[in-house]
Amino acid sequence: MKKTFIYLSIMAIMASCSVAEKEKAPQTPVVAGETIQLQTPSKQGGASINEALWNRKSSREYANEPLTLEELSGVLWAASGVNRPDGHLTAPSALALYPIQTYAFLESGVYLYDAKNNTLERKVEGDYRHLATLQDFANTASLNIVYIADMLPYDSQSEMLLERQRILWGMDAAGYAENVNLYAAGHGLKSITRGGAKAEEILKLLQLNPLRYEFVLAQTVGK
Ligand SMILES: Cc1cc2nc3c(=O)[nH]c(=O)nc-3n(C[C@H](O)[C@H](O)[C@H](O)COP(=O)(O)O)c2cc1C
Numbered sequence: 001m002k003k004t005f006i007y008l009s010i011m012a013i014m015a016s017c018s019v020a021e022k023e024k025a026p027q028t029p030v031v032a033g034e035t036i037q038l039q040t041p042s043k044q045g046g047a048s049i050n051e052a053l054w055n056r057k058s059s060r061e062y063a064n065e066p067l068t069l070e071e072l073s074g075v076l077w078a079a080s081g082v083n084r085p086d087g088h089l090t091a092p093s094a095l096a097l098y099p100i101q102t103y104a105f106l107e108s109g110v111y112l113y114d115a116k117n118n119t120l121e122r123k124v125e126g127d128y129r130h131l132a133t134l135q136d137f138a139n140t141a142s143l144n145i146v147y148i149a150d151m152l153p154y155d156s157q158s159e160m161l162l163e164r165q166r167i168l169w170g171m172d173a174a175g176y177a178e179n180v181n182l183y184a185a186g187h188g189l190k191s192i193t194r195g196g197a198k199a200e201e202i203l204k205l206l207q208l209n210p211l212r213y214e215f216v217l218a219q220t221v222g223k
Helices: 002-024 049-055 069-080 159-163 165-186 199-205
Strands: 035-037 100-106 109-114 119-125 143-150 190-194 213-222
Touching (some): 069 143, 199 213
Antiparallel strands (some): 100 143, 143 213, 190 213
8 A cells, every 4th residue: 555655646646747747848930031940959858769750750730839849950951961070960861962952941931951060941932732642631730851962973973873863862861751750650640741843833932943953852740
């Protein structure tokens, strides 16, 4: 009886601590502008890797509710943020060529993620989230990410590598996307990797020459 009481008391203290932790977590709104300065995610945040792996799944139902600055910062850093002094990223890249560019489609515009400066730079103002998908559920989700390959870094590579470039940058993008899926699963967010988007329209909107740039993968993250 006494043991049960002590056990329950400990559980109650632990539960109240985790609620207090959650209450303490800042919920900064994203202020839309030409540049969004992102935050540096802490080293301690989120669930354990094992919990995130247990929780990871594709979701196809989202609220039209923006991510907080903390969430947006964490998601983009997980995709392709700098995690070492040499400038390398959270995700690997074949031959460290880093051909993948990470675009964030938000209600306020389409932004290019600048990993070095940890900012989002607006390329087009307006809500174009619907271009980043072929499925209605993503039209109004908090964030659609689009991964676009810039072929230039492959220009001076060997013939053998050029033959495999699509596979290689596809795998780079899949790594970025899976980092995001695990980050989302570890931070109470929903996500899905998607192969479908209005690729031609996206390149046109962003004024990217299709001879140099190619749509690779899309992803939805939200609540
Ligand atoms: C490269 C890739 C592309 C995908 N494209 C789509 C897509 O366009 N639409 C979609 O609803 N799901 C897409 N998915 C998600 C898969 O359908 C999903 O991972 C699969 O059904 C297994 O379910 P789970 O992720 O919940 O384990 C894609 C997944 C991957 C890895």
